Amino acid sequence: MRQTGTRDHLITTGLQLLHTRGFHASGVQDIIQAAGVPKGTFYTHFESKEQFGAEVLGRFWEQRAARTIAVLGDETRPPLARLKAWFDAKVTEREDRKVHPGCMIGNFAAELAVDSRLVRDRLASIFAAWTTLLAATIREAVAAGQITIALPPETVAAFLVDAFEGSVLRSKVDRDPTALRRLREVVFTTILVEKAAA
Structure with a gap:
């Protein structure tokens, strides 16, 4: 396995392990055993488990962002329809899962934001990017005359991210996506309300 391939393999393996078990519950030994590599190989690519965690979190966001962009950037649909989609x-994703590990972004925020500046900075950049993606589509919906909002799109988008993470946490506790369904209902009946056709 090439060096770059080994690093990628470690991150891919770590993504699965850290998402299902959590950062603190997954030791370096667990990671290298799951990846099938020697411990020295791990430290060839990562200075610490903290750095590894930040890289895994970055990979998780890359995958999440790609899916989000695919849905929100689909210009064949009106912007409000993209937001609903x-x-x-998100609801369907959790309905299809038998295990509910939660969102790695929220999990890492709870586990590491206090103790790790590196992970905290990575989380901050993820939340900012996520907010920007949602805000752009909300702005499109306003410009298209589909909705009216009393606050700037960035403020509404940041609230949606916050509310989403809270709903995922509740879904993790309840072991079902009811909280996410409830969030969707509230959002589209009280915040992003479609204007009646003139």
Whole structure:
């Protein structure tokens, strides 16, 4: 396995392990055993487990962002329909899972934001990017005359990210996506309300 391939393999393996078990519950030994590599190989590519965690979190966001962009950037659909489709995909994703590990972004925020500046900075950049993606589509919906909002799109988008993470946490506790369904209902009946046709 090439060096770059080994690093990628470690991150891919770590993504699965850290998402299902959590950062603190997954030691370096667990990671290298799952990846099938010697411990020295791990430290050839990562200075610490903290750095590894930040890289795994970055990979998780890359995958999440790609799916989000695919839905929100689909210009064959009106912007409000794209926002609804994004929420629907999140509900379906959790309906299809037998295990509910939660969102790695929220999990890492709870586990590491206090102790790790590196992970905290990575989380901050993820939340900012996520907010920007949602805000752009909300702005499109306003410009298209589909919705009216009393606050700037960035403020509404940041609230949606916050509310989403809270709903995922509740879904993790309840072991079902009811909290996400409830969030979707509230959002599209009280915040992003479609204007009646003139």
